[in-house]
Amino acid sequence: MSVVPTIRVQEAGFDLTAETAALSAGRVDVGGVASFVGLCRADDGLQALVLEHYPGMTERAIARIVEQACQRWPLTGCTVIHRVGRILPGEGIVLVLAASRHRVAALEACAFLIDWLKTGAPFWKREEFAGGGERWVAARAEDEARAQGWDGGSGAAG
């Protein structure tokens, strides 16, 4: 059975419990759901993160990464929700869920998805600090290396 993933780019927050429940609602073949929730930290007096994206391309890039995960692991469901706009410390930024009959596929697919989301989907983070300072977050070489570590699996590049 082919997976119908849930992919959303939205300003609003997300509900981990509700999204997790949705992946097994009405079915008894799901053995596990792996999740990753990325949160906004208050490093260096950060007051907010402001996330920008490329409407249209961002959704397509995420869909392509999800498609790669579905080809690579026998998933029963998959959810990616990425927030944009202004996000405060402690709030969620991104939610990744991967469901499968068995844990290994779910856990590996979840890690693959977040590694590729970091380097292969067009989002940009700007940090706002107390006192009005701001700076754009720089890409990290180790994030790129982690994504490439999945055999260059997604074919995307950021």
Add this chain to the structure above:
Amino acid sequence: MKILYFAWLRQRAGVGEESVSPPPEVVDVGGLMRWLATRSPGHASAFADPAQVRMAVNQDFCGPDHPVHPGDEVAFFPPVTGG
């Protein structure tokens, strides 16, 4: 040709989106970048460090050798930092 700028490239160029008609000698994204850099001091600043510029043609990531044609949507942005 529709040009989009994101993140600090948008701030430096002073524009998020513009419509341009480059001369016929502009055949690829790298050439387009060099031509756009001559449009204003802000554009020059946006493209001052090409190693920090990533690009997409018609919403697919590409490199500077990718061809461009009238009607294309070409985007310039820094390395992505989502997740």
